[in-house]
Amino acid sequence: PLGLRFPDGFVWGAATSAYQIEGATKEDGRGESVWDTFSHTPGRIKGGDTGDVAADHYHRYAGDLDLMRDLGLRSYRFSIAWPRIQADGAGAPNQRGLDFYRRLVAGLHERGIAPMATLFHWDLPQALQDAGGWESRDVALRFADYADAVFTALGDDVPVWLTINEPKTVVQNGYLQGHHAPGRQDPEAAHLVAHHLQLAHGLAVQALRSRGGPGRIGPAFNLHPCYPADSSPAAAAATTLYDGYENRFYLDSVLTGRYPADVLDDLGPDSRLARGIRDGDLDIIATPVDLLAVQYYTPIYVTAAGGTVTRWPTSQADWQQIHPDGLYDILTRVTRDYGPLPISITENGLPTTDALGPDDTVDDAGRVTFLRDHIAAAHRAIADGVPLESFHVWSLMDNFEWAEGYDQRWGLIHVDYPTQRRILKRSAHWYRSVIADNAV
Numbered sequence: 001p002l003g004l005r006f007p008d009g010f011v012w013g014a015a016t017s018a019y020q021i022e023g024a025t026k027e028d029g030r031g032e033s034v035w036d037t038f039s040h041t042p043g044r045i046k047g048g049d050t051g052d053v054a055a056d057h058y059h060r061y062a063g064d065l066d067l068m069r070d071l072g073l074r075s076y077r078f079s080i081a082w083p084r085i086q087a088d089g090a091g092a093p094n095q096r097g098l099d100f101y102r103r104l105v106a107g108l109h110e111r112g113i114a115p116m117a118t119l120f121h122w123d124l125p126q127a128l129q130d131a132g133g134w135e136s137r138d139v140a141l142r143f144a145d146y147a148d149a150v151f152t153a154l155g156d157d158v159p160v161w162l163t164i165n166e167p168k169t170v171v172q173n174g175y176l177q178g179h180h181a182p183g184r185q186d187p188e189a190a191h192l193v194a195h196h197l198q199l200a201h202g203l204a205v206q207a208l209r210s211r212g213g214p215g216r217i218g219p220a221f222n223l224h225p226c227y228p229a230d231s232s233p234a235a236a237a238a239t240t241l242y243d244g245y246e247n248r249f250y251l252d253s254v255l256t257g258r259y260p261a262d263v264l265d266d267l268g269p270d271s272r273l274a275r276g277i278r279d280g281d282l283d284i285i286a287t288p289v290d291l292l293a294v295q296y297y298t299p300i301y302v303t304a305a306g307g308t309v310t311r312w313p314t315s316q317a318d319w320q321q322i323h324p325d326g327l328y329d330i331l332t333r334v335t336r337d338y339g340p341l342p343i344s345i346t347e348n349g350l351p352t353t354d355a356l357g358p359d360d361t362v363d364d365a366g367r368v369t370f371l372r373d374h375i376a377a378a379h380r381a382i383a384d385g386v387p388l389e390s391f392h393v394w395s396l397m398d399n400f401e402w403a404e405g406y407d408q409r410w411g412l413i414h415v416d417y418p419t420q421r422r423i424l425k426r427s428a429h430w431y432r433s434v435i436a437d438n439a440v
Ligand code: FCB
Pocket: 017, 020, 165, 166, 169, 222, 347, 394, 401, 402, 410
């Protein structure tokens, strides 16, 4: 142990998302999402995997809740599947879909675990994709309706809401690189999508505010500290612009009501983004939030030519360089640049390849080291004034890791997919003691 105690009341949690764990994709009136379509498209997902069954959490949630209690979790971050609530992305909410999340939320409260609900973790109703997806401004308006239906059903029972999970990942993976749904490679579309995702965020915040009630709400951004790959002025300049696309585009719009001028300049006055921003949009986007959810996995090193290089050892996820100081840097920077908004770390974690041992153990020592070092970095950030409230491990359990299918295991809990048996990994036992001690 490092002997680093956290402030009293610090909240320890773990995170998941609907499509990655629930399965039951055709039950209780759920409609199709873009991830059903994408995962069923040959060649898109490693091994041809889909989320049809995933960790079967839709049926096994009660046992999973007991595991959360056994770990001592104080917070559980999950996401609500829009197509369970509105099969086609519009109209009256589907009661059976809402009921699942009501049962989940009630089960959390029974076990003393605070629910933290994400409204959108990438599973857009396919019908809305067919109507233009996030390229269509109307989808942001649909999102506000959906959010309102969810708040009406669950608003009094969920203390923390997150709007859109990692808008940047939808932009970059879904619309620039194309290895996530909907699988596009269209930079002009991508940045308009970014705006509509930000707009959807702001409209959902307004929907919660107009209902009143106790819930707090904020955006969930994956922030990447960007460092120059060398000491040249050109690398410094390239890093600043890179940071604009990675971080400031999202942070500035929500927290200052402006898109960064360097990014807008770089895209040009005729970009679909520039043409898609209407008067008043940024006021909506900048509707005051209660907290900022930060997800941290990796730093980025930017070359003079605007490319990237790898500086630290990578994990099984080739995009992930292991660099705990990056978490400290991004937390302190956000507090310095945007003021003392409460921050929750809503994702941090590592995939490991450790197999299930014969004695039903999984020795994921690498995950323990990774989490310990990142939690220590978070502790240092708190000591230096960052108002950090909580830390959530990605992920509670192994799950469908998008284009990587089931090959990458990110969980504290091992899922034996053929039997759906859950086995606590070494990291889960370790995390239980971190929670009990409120210290690493
Ligand atoms: C994040 C996603 C989450 C999971 C982790 C590994 O970008 O929000 O669903 O895929 O990465």
